[in-house]
Amino acid sequence: MRINLSSNTDILAVTPTLFGFVPTNSIVAIVLDNIGDRHTVHVSARYDIDEPLDAAAQLANTLPLQQPGGGMRRVLLIAIADSEHDKHAGDHLDAAQRHMTARGASIVKRLHTPHVEAGHTWTDIDTGDTGTTVDYRTSEVGLLMAVEHGRIVRATRDDIAGEFTPTEQAPAPDVDADAVEFVTHTVRGMSTAFEDPATLTPQLAANAGLLITANITHRDALLIVSTEHPQTGATVWTHLARQLRGRARIEALALAAACFYCSDDAVRAAIALEAAHHTAADAGQPDTTLVTLLDTAVQAALPPAKLRQLFAQLAAKPPAE
Structure with missing residues (x-):
């Protein structure tokens, strides 16, 4: 989905929608594609403002600042x-600008606001321009994401x-059934759930959990099917992951992360992968290959x-057997 920003107020109103929660005491970078004179969001990232200044360098090294054609993207x-954090905020903005411009990116503007909820004063720290934040819930982008994508902004x-x-x-x-019948019944049930998550049952969750851990080909087949319906796929795999344990939970969390990322919800994708990491660590197991691949992508x-x-x-x- 394209998000077009035409003012500083728009930029601040879109930040909760980009992350899925209301960021506080954060440094935010919004990377823009160069499309004429329009500011179109390519990707966004944030870190806590009480992180050491090295976080600014890490952010600059992580963000995709170079376009495929070789040009450099612009950054907000x-x-x-x-x-309480004003001075630290200024230091981080200076450091982030220094590291990103060293990589060839241009900084469009640097903004500061105490909060992104309505009624707070924002300042362009380079021009001195000021304005007032608006309610992100009723902003154009916020309404678009809620209505068209069902994206809910959480408090934290x-x-x-x-x-x-x-x-x-x-x-x-339910492993009493014939193996072929078990696979066929489970795959059909999951395909239906990806179209209508209300059809998901605890027994189907259990059967799917076994399928995605016992056979990588079946797991990847369900990955392909679910990412064709990424929003409902994310819902289904999240519900499954909450009901599953051990390796099955890890795989379901990875599949949820894939669907979230395909539906442009990088924050939930990252949090699903964090949950997969913790589940593996608690069980004394290494990360699965799919978790590692998706974590690299994120x-x-x-x-x-x-x-x-x-x-x-x-x-x-x-994929072949």
């Missing part, structure tokens, strides 16, 4: 900081992490369209 830098990042908290465990898989800010293209190629040439 925002400090969302209360008065921890609230999003709570979406992956384990619930009541699913029953044991950390490198790979455009979601590229990941969707990769999965489409897999669909055209399914």
Whole structure:
């Protein structure tokens, strides 16, 4: 989805929607594609303002500042900081600008506001221009994301992490059936759930959990199908992950992350992968290959369209046993 920004007020109103939660005491970078004189969001990232200044260098090295054709993208830098953190915010903005311009990117503007909720004063720290923040919930972009994409902005990042908290465990898989019949029944049930998550049952969750851990080909087939419906796919895999344990939970979290990323929700993708890391660590297990691959994509800010293209190629040439 393209997000067009025409004013500083628009920029600040879109930040909660970009991250899925209301950022506080944060340094935010919004990377823009160069399309004429329009400011179109390519990717966004943030870190806590109380991080050491080295975080600014890490951010500059991580963001995709170079376009495929060789040109450099432009960046908006925002400090969302209360008065207690004002000096630290200025230091971070200076450091971020220095590291990004050293890589060849241009900084469009640097903004500061104590909060992004309505009624606070924002300042362009380079021009001295000021204005007032508006309610992000009723902004054009906020309404578009809520209505067209069902994207809800949470109060904090921890609230999003709570979406992956384990619930009541699913029953044991129904393995009494013939193996071929088990696979066919499970795949059909999951395909239906990707179109209508309300059809998902605890027993189907258990059966799917066994399928995605027992056979990588079946897991990848469900990955391909679910990323064709990434928003409902993310919902289904999240519900499954909450009901599953161990390796099955890890795989389901990775599949949820893939769907979230394909639906342009990098924050939930990252949090799902964090939950997968913690689940593996608690069990004394290494990360799975899929978790590692997706984590690399998220950390490198790979455009979601590229990941969707990769999965489409897999669909055209399914993996062999």
